[in-house]
Amino acid sequence: MAYQSLYRKYRPKRFSEVVGQDAIVRTLGNQVNTGKLAHAYLFTGTRGTGKTTVARILARAVNCENVQPDGSPCCECEMCRGIEDGSLMNVIEIDGASNNGVENVRAIIEEISYSPQRGNKKIYIIDEVHMLAAGQGAAFNALLKTLEEPPEYAVFILATTEVGKVPITIHSRCQRYDFHRMPLTTLVSRMQTVLQGEDHKVEEKALSFIARQADGSMRDALSLLDQCLAFEFDRDLTYDRTLEILGAVDTSVFSSMMDMVAAEDLKGAIKLLDDIVMKGREIQTFVTDFIGYLRNLLLISAEGSTGADIADVLGVSSDGYEEMKLVAKKFDPETIMRFIRIFSELSSEIRFSIQKKTLTEIAIVRLMHPEMQDDAASTRQRLAIIERKLDRIEREGVKMAAGSQTAESQPARPVKKAPLPEALPDDVKMVCDNWGRIIKDARDMVRGILYEARPSVDGDKLVIVCKDEVSAGSLKANEEDVRAILERETKKQISFEIYGPARGEDPEAKYPDLESKINFDVEIKE
Numbered sequence: 001m002a003y004q005s006l007y008r009k010y011r012p013k014r015f016s017e018v019v020g021q022d023a024i025v026r027t028l029g030n031q032v033n034t035g036k037l038a039h040a041y042l043f044t045g046t047r048g049t050g051k052t053t054v055a056r057i058l059a060r061a062v063n064c065e066n067v068q069p070d071g072s073p074c075c076e077c078e079m080c081r082g083i084e085d086g087s088l089m090n091v092i093e094i095d096g097a098s099n100n101g102v103e104n105v106r107a108i109i110e111e112i113s114y115s116p117q118r119g120n121k122k123i124y125i126i127d128e129v130h131m132l133a134a135g136q137g138a139a140f141n142a143l144l145k146t147l148e149e150p151p152e153y154a155v156f157i158l159a160t161t162e163v164g165k166v167p168i169t170i171h172s173r174c175q176r177y178d179f180h181r182m183p184l185t186t187l188v189s190r191m192q193t194v195l196q197g198e199d200h201k202v203e204e205k206a207l208s209f210i211a212r213q214a215d216g217s218m219r220d221a222l223s224l225l226d227q228c229l230a231f232e233f234d235r236d237l238t239y240d241r242t243l244e245i246l247g248a249v250d251t252s253v254f255s256s257m258m259d260m261v262a263a264e265d266l267k268g269a270i271k272l273l274d275d276i277v278m279k280g281r282e283i284q285t286f287v288t289d290f291i292g293y294l295r296n297l298l299l300i301s302a303e304g305s306t307g308a309d310i311a312d313v314l315g316v317s318s319d320g321y322e323e324m325k326l327v328a329k330k331f332d333p334e335t336i337m338r339f340i341r342i343f344s345e346l347s348s349e350i351r352f353s354i355q356k357k358t359l360t361e362i363a364i365v366r367l368m369h370p371e372m373q374d375d376a377a378s379t380r381q382r383l384a385i386i387e388r389k390l391d392r393i394e395r396e397g398v399k400m401a402a403g404s405q406t407a408e409s410q411p412a413r414p415v416k417k418a419p420l421p422e423a424l425p426d427d428v429k430m431v432c433d434n435w436g437r438i439i440k441d442a443r444d445m446v447r448g449i450l451y452e453a454r455p456s457v458d459g460d461k462l463v464i465v466c467k468d469e470v471s472a473g474s475l476k477a478n479e480e481d482v483r484a485i486l487e488r489e490t491k492k493q494i495s496f497e498i499y500g501p502a503r504g505e506d507p508e509a510k511y512p513d514l515e516s517k518i519n520f521d522v523e524i525k526e
């Protein structure tokens with residue numbers, strides 16, 4: 001027999017089996033029992049909250065010959081079975097999102113004038129009805145007309161995940177029911193019920209993790225559970241395996257990340273991110289989960305030490321909770337809010353970017369440096385400046401670029417002519433002279449920082465003078481990249497230092513700008 005997904009296999013057939021939508025099923029059940037049905041219903045809510053399931057139960061119930069006390073269909077009479085196996089045409093389902101949705105609507109509106117051959121009612125379930133409204137007008141207008149004056153035997157059940165896109169003309173003709181996201185506990189207990197019918201043992205911690213990932217959707221919860229069980233068909237499903245299968249990261253990893261942020265250990269944090277990526281985790285998932293972690297951290301931080309039951313509310317294990325309490329002590333709620341903002345921005349930024357890891361590294365740098373009030377606008381501005389420089393370097397060579405840096409990015413910097421170093425070893429000198437060309441080969445973020453930096457010397461050593469401490473920190477975390485570029489160019493081992501001025505510190509005093517010195521030199525000679 002073909003495999004049937006858990007979601008289909010355990011799809012509720014009676015109102016009493018529907019979980020998480022008690023008020024809705026009670027009201028509908030009463031309507032079936034009292035015969036006070038509406039002609040049109042509008043079911044709204046996010047995916048996987050039971051709209052279609054409830055619509056199907058209602059569709060059977062209104063035709064059932066042996067309605068149950070709670071208004072549910074008996075699932076055994078001829079009508080119930082006929083609808084179930086599709087031999088009775090009393091229930092017609094249309095997917096508004098499908099290509100032929102519009103065609104189907106036209107067809108049903110033509111045949112709606114025929115009363116049902118058997119049973120009391122003809123039920124039309126139209127899923128994602130807002131898509132019809134967005135499409136051609138003719139079919140939709142015909143539907144509206146039918147909704148206005150439906151035949152006695154017709155009941156429309158319209159479902160949508162985007163109620164905002166459903167025109168008011170439909171709202172006004174329907175009885176509306178809002179299906180809510182399901183709480184974690186509901187999802188977990190439903191999964192436990194389902195598992196009783198399956199030959200599987202699953203760690204409870206794994207179930208709460210899956211429930212959190214499902215974000216209120218029963219269908220998502222059961223699909224994720226399905227996915228995990230498919231990998232572990234002959235073994236018990238553990239929490240660790242669940243994380244692995246779903247490509248997720250354990251809470252303790254996030255806690256280590258936050259410890260490093262607190263200690264301003266940028267190198268360690270970048271290394272940790274590397275490890276996560278190496279293990280095959282999706283960056284997007286990591287970022288989303290990290291936001292969830294930060295949200296929990298914020299709650300713990302705001303709650304203080306008083307909330308004893310908060311671990312359950314957060315859906316974290318007790319170990320994870322103890323860890324998080326320690327982490328929460330290191331940050332105040334405002335700081336955590338800032339972190340959430342940074343990662344929320346990152347989350348939408350990386351969705352369509354191919355440089356997911358780089359952008360995430362930059363976000364981590366920003367966590368550690370509150371002085372960087374980098375909003376989207378100023379980032380775009382900085383990118384534009386870098387792009388302009390790139391163009392100019394390509395057109396006019398290195399010197400111009402070095403000149404333009406002084407002119408554009410640091411206009412207020414006073415140019416002090418410091419005493420000339422005794423000698424430049426050839427290799428270091430060559431690097432300095434060809435700076436613009438050499439750094440062109442660097443990758444993404446490294447290149448961005450290098451373009452804003454300038455070369456200088458300290459004795460025999462090359463010094464890369466970054467724009468500021470933050471840039472220097474990011475570059476240090478990618479030191480190996482820089483070394484590779486330099487070695488490729490010089491074919492020698494080149495010793496270098498990365499430096500970025502602290503706030504208020506003048507980099508000129510420490511490492512003079514070679515460009516200005518060369519000019520100075522020339523002036524003297526003349």
Ligand SMILES: [Zn+2]
Nearest residue numbers: 064074077080
């Ligand atoms: Zn029945």
